[in-house]
Amino acid sequence: MAKKTTTLRVHTLAKELGVSSKDIIAKCKAEDIPDITNHMSAVSVGLSHTIREWFGDAAAAAGTAVETAAPVDVAAVRKKVKKVTKKAAAKEQPPAVVDEPETSVATIESEAPVVEVDAKTEVATETAGGDEAAPATDPPKVVSLPPSADTPAAEAGESDPGGIDDAGTADTDAESTVSGGGPKMNVPDRPKTITPVGPKLEAPKKVALSGPKVIRVEEPEPVRAPRPRNAPSGSGIMSNAGPRRGGGAGGAEGGEQPYGRGGQGGGPAGRGRGAGPGNKTRSPRRNDGRTGRAGNTNDQPFQPWRSQDMIERDQALKHSQGFFRSHRQDRSRGRGGPRRVNTAQKPTGPVKVAEPITIKDLSAASGVKAADIIKKLFLEGVPATINSSMETEQAIEIMMEYEIELQVEEAKSAAELIEERFAERDRSDERPRSPIVTILGHVDHGKTSLLDRIRKANVASGEAGGITQATSAFQVPVSAGDRERLITFIDTPGHEAFTAMRARGAQVTDVVVLVVAADDGVMPQTEESISHALAAGVPIVVALNKIDKAEATDANIQRILGQLAERELNPTEWGGGIEVVRTSAITGDGIQDLLDILDYQADLLELTGDFDGNAEGTVIEAQVEEGRGPVARMLVQDGMLKKGDFIVTGRGFGRVRDIVDDHGKRIDSAVPSTPIAISGIDSLPDAGDRFFVVDSLKEAESAAEERRRLERERELAAPKITLDNIFDHIEEGKKKDLPLVVKADVQGSVETLRVVLGKIGSDEVRVSVKHSAVGGINESDVTLAEATGAIIVGFNVTTTAKARQLAESKGVDIRLYDVIYDITDDVEKAAAGLLDPELKLEVLGHAEVREVFRITKVGAVAGCYVTDGQVERNAQIRVTRGGIVVEKDRRLEQLKRFKDDAKEVKSGMECGMKIDGYDDIKAGDVLECYKTIAVARTL
Numbered sequence: 001m002a003k004k005t006t007t008l009r010v011h012t013l014a015k016e017l018g019v020s021s022k023d024i025i026a027k028c029k030a031e032d033i034p035d036i037t038n039h040m041s042a043v044s045v046g047l048s049h050t051i052r053e054w055f056g057d058a059a060a061a062a063g064t065a066v067e068t069a070a071p072v073d074v075a076a077v078r079k080k081v082k083k084v085t086k087k088a089a090a091k092e093q094p095p096a097v098v099d100e101p102e103t104s105v106a107t108i109e110s111e112a113p114v115v116e117v118d119a120k121t122e123v124a125t126e127t128a129g130g131d132e133a134a135p136a137t138d139p140p141k142v143v144s145l146p147p148s149a150d151t152p153a154a155e156a157g158e159s160d161p162g163g164i165d166d167a168g169t170a171d172t173d174a175e176s177t178v179s180g181g182g183p184k185m186n187v188p189d190r191p192k193t194i195t196p197v198g199p200k201l202e203a204p205k206k207v208a209l210s211g212p213k214v215i216r217v218e219e220p221e222p223v224r225a226p227r228p229r230n231a232p233s234g235s236g237i238m239s240n241a242g243p244r245r246g247g248g249a250g251g252a253e254g255g256e257q258p259y260g261r262g263g264q265g266g267g268p269a270g271r272g273r274g275a276g277p278g279n280k281t282r283s284p285r286r287n288d289g290r291t292g293r294a295g296n297t298n299d300q301p302f303q304p305w306r307s308q309d310m311i312e313r314d315q316a317l318k319h320s321q322g323f324f325r326s327h328r329q330d331r332s333r334g335r336g337g338p339r340r341v342n343t344a345q346k347p348t349g350p351v352k353v354a355e356p357i358t359i360k361d362l363s364a365a366s367g368v369k370a371a372d373i374i375k376k377l378f379l380e381g382v383p384a385t386i387n388s389s390m391e392t393e394q395a396i397e398i399m400m401e402y403e404i405e406l407q408v409e410e411a412k413s414a415a416e417l418i419e420e421r422f423a424e425r426d427r428s429d430e431r432p433r434s435p436i437v438t439i440l441g442h443v444d445h446g447k448t449s450l451l452d453r454i455r456k457a458n459v460a461s462g463e464a465g466g467i468t469q470a471t472s473a474f475q476v477p478v479s480a481g482d483r484e485r486l487i488t489f490i491d492t493p494g495h496e497a498f499t500a501m502r503a504r505g506a507q508v509t510d511v512v513v514l515v516v517a518a519d520d521g522v523m524p525q526t527e528e529s530i531s532h533a534l535a536a537g538v539p540i541v542v543a544l545n546k547i548d549k550a551e552a553t554d555a556n557i558q559r560i561l562g563q564l565a566e567r568e569l570n571p572t573e574w575g576g577g578i579e580v581v582r583t584s585a586i587t588g589d590g591i592q593d594l595l596d597i598l599d600y601q602a603d604l605l606e607l608t609g610d611f612d613g614n615a616e617g618t619v620i621e622a623q624v625e626e627g628r629g630p631v632a633r634m635l636v637q638d639g640m641l642k643k644g645d646f647i648v649t650g651r652g653f654g655r656v657r658d659i660v661d662d663h664g665k666r667i668d669s670a671v672p673s674t675p676i677a678i679s680g681i682d683s684l685p686d687a688g689d690r691f692f693v694v695d696s697l698k699e700a701e702s703a704a705e706e707r708r709r710l711e712r713e714r715e716l717a718a719p720k721i722t723l724d725n726i727f728d729h730i731e732e733g734k735k736k737d738l739p740l741v742v743k744a745d746v747q748g749s750v751e752t753l754r755v756v757l758g759k760i761g762s763d764e765v766r767v768s769v770k771h772s773a774v775g776g777i778n779e780s781d782v783t784l785a786e787a788t789g790a791i792i793v794g795f796n797v798t799t800t801a802k803a804r805q806l807a808e809s810k811g812v813d814i815r816l817y818d819v820i821y822d823i824t825d826d827v828e829k830a831a832a833g834l835l836d837p838e839l840k841l842e843v844l845g846h847a848e849v850r851e852v853f854r855i856t857k858v859g860a861v862a863g864c865y866v867t868d869g870q871v872e873r874n875a876q877i878r879v880t881r882g883g884i885v886v887e888k889d890r891r892l893e894q895l896k897r898f899k900d901d902a903k904e905v906k907s908g909m910e911c912g913m914k915i916d917g918y919d920d921i922k923a924g925d926v927l928e929c930y931k932t933i934a935v936a937r938t939l
Helices: 010-017 021-030 045-054 058-062 074-091 153-157 307-321 323-333 359-366 370-379 392-401 414-423 447-455 496-508 524-536 554-566 591-605 697-716 726-734 747-759 779-788 801-810 820-833
Strands: 351-354 406-409 430-432 436-441 472-480 483-491 511-517 540-545 579-582 608-610 616-625 629-638 646-649 652-661 674-681 690-694 736-744 765-774 791-795 814-817 838-855 859-872 876-881 884-897 904-906 910-915 926-935
Touching (some): 010 021, 010 045, 021 045, 351 359, 359 370, 370 392, 414 690, 414 697, 436 447, 436 524, 447 472, 447 483, 447 591, 472 591, 472 629, 472 674, 496 524, 496 616, 496 747, 511 524, 524 540, 540 554, 540 591, 554 579, 579 591, 608 629, 616 747, 646 674, 646 697, 652 697, 690 697, 736 747, 736 779, 736 820, 747 765, 747 791, 765 779, 765 820, 779 791, 779 801, 791 820, 838 910, 859 884, 859 926, 876 910, 884 904
Parallel strands (some): 351 406, 436 483, 511 540, 540 579, 736 765, 736 791, 791 814
Antiparallel strands (some): 430 608, 472 483, 616 629, 616 690, 629 674, 646 652, 646 690, 652 674, 838 926, 859 904, 859 910, 876 884, 876 926, 884 910
């Protein structure tokens, strides 16, 4: 059997070398030796030899150990250990007096301070440092000492054969002399008698226990006497239902017990143990005869059993026989009357439950057991538990089996809950507000020019292409009637692409001004604007603009009034209710009349708003501005918006950092009907999103995150492929794709471009917008376009220098526009270029074969006569025989006129023709010469 290896520790090595463990640890750290951290650290064999050479004497300095740090002063280290050992030895006191043997010991001093003693002599010294021992090298010659007469032989036999205990060693530098004057061995004195340390318990003693001290004695609380019981007159006869267990009547006074044994109930049956004076086992409260009423020996009338007594009796009997046994008896015997079965009543009306529907909620609302619902789901192959969710259709089908009508209420999102709270809030400071007027109409009918005349500005001249391409809002002080008032105007684009912008403008307005050019009449976008206004249910005022033009004749104006009447806008001139004001943005005619009509309409509407509380409104536009980040241009419709409010709008949320009005001035708050621009939100909202001021940032974040999650799920949702639509998906996959990356200046333009560009396409090609966002074109857009093979389209934006360089190196096409219909035209052309061209056949002429010549190594050559048109070399040939086409799409390889090659031969001339790869020509065949022309297709 292999011998177990002993692990060498630091403290063992320190004892061997006569140094402290701390010195060895410090030396190892100086030499960058890892894993030596304390006195219990393990030391390998090689490391132990190295440490012995480091802490050895000068003779061992010629060793092979590598030493990078400063060498150890062995003498100083050992001297320090000796001082500690001396101090510890001086503090020790021997427990008993010992006889010191007078023995002369001759010690041969050597460099190693270890003394070896004979095996029969035991040397035991205790030092303070348990981890430190005297150094041990070459043992000196020692004269052995005989054991003392007082020391038992058994003790001498148990002495340490090593001569020195691990706890301490003799100090070789300390000199001790004996009577002979020579050096004395440091041998400890042995006591004559050995006694145990500590007090000894000779005889057990009783311990006096001290209990609580009585401070005062209080009288018991008074107990009210029991209330008198109404008892019927006559002799008391005990009923069959006796008292509860142990509650029998007490015995007669003076020990007389006329019925049964002493201490039993006084009734004839003698049931129950009595509570008389002779029964000491009963409590005084029950000995007074309160519960036992059968044996009444005090000439008191019989008192009947109370219902509480009977209930206590039944409970005592049940508990005495065990719970399960009593329940089995109840079932078998029918004890306590018929068993009640809780049956849920069928609901009379429809049952309402909110999504998400769980089995537990459905069971609680309908009264159907959850186990029955789970069973039906299991039979349908749907494993479920009571907390599992169900599909709405499944819940309705299961309830139909029970003839229960189920009404499922859709789960409300956080944004919907916020909207409901705002709709139901109390208005604390309701006052009249300014009217909001939206200008609608066809493109180039003078909407912006009319507003410029009202606000005395010139915005129309600075617009690209002379058309408005974004929604804007501003507040103008005007003189209406006999007073000054503020009116908020919203200018909308008239181009057909901006349908959504016009619809949003109609939804937030109080009055719609429909601008119709007197020289043009009602146009498609005019009809669309009328539809938006009628759908919003707001008053309409028609501004018949450009009345100063020569084309604005009375006949033309009457024609326009007729067009309006056809579209449910009957003017007042014709007995209707629609005001038609003739205006001119150039001369200013009719402008004041228009303002007076708007003021009159606002008075009729009695517009009011809450000037206190949390604000709400609508986002008109959103864009990214340099230095401000995402900026939302919005219209406050209710409440007061203040700087620092927590706001949520669509997918964006944050804290209002600053508020800027329509003139570019920073303000601290905004009241209803005020157009403003705010910053501080983390993401751009969509144009038309509602904004709300909430109480905490956490509430705003939860609503915004829910909106983002729904949008992400909508984007990632893939359409399901079924047998019904599988061929549609196959055809869709065959379509050619024109990928685009769209960047625009405002969020409304991005939305418009996505809609307009998505409509471009046909059955063979489609336009897909891979990415659309607000802001300039950057490197990430170029990288995305390169990966998807897309074209970058920028609307009213620019590109960075790095993006241009990257696009040139990657070969990405970047197109920048400032007019929206230029984008649609170019994209339509690009999409049409992806279409396969249409092939058309152009017949050049016909030739009749008169003779066939077969030439060696050449083949069959047809001698022909051109009957009509012309025949060209390298044109396509179709061979017909008897009016039937026998060969087609062959190339005319050679064409000769006599012996000379010819490019073409006209009608009425003879020629020789060699058809490439076809020699089966016969006399009488007709050769038709034609060309295939590729015609470009359009969408």
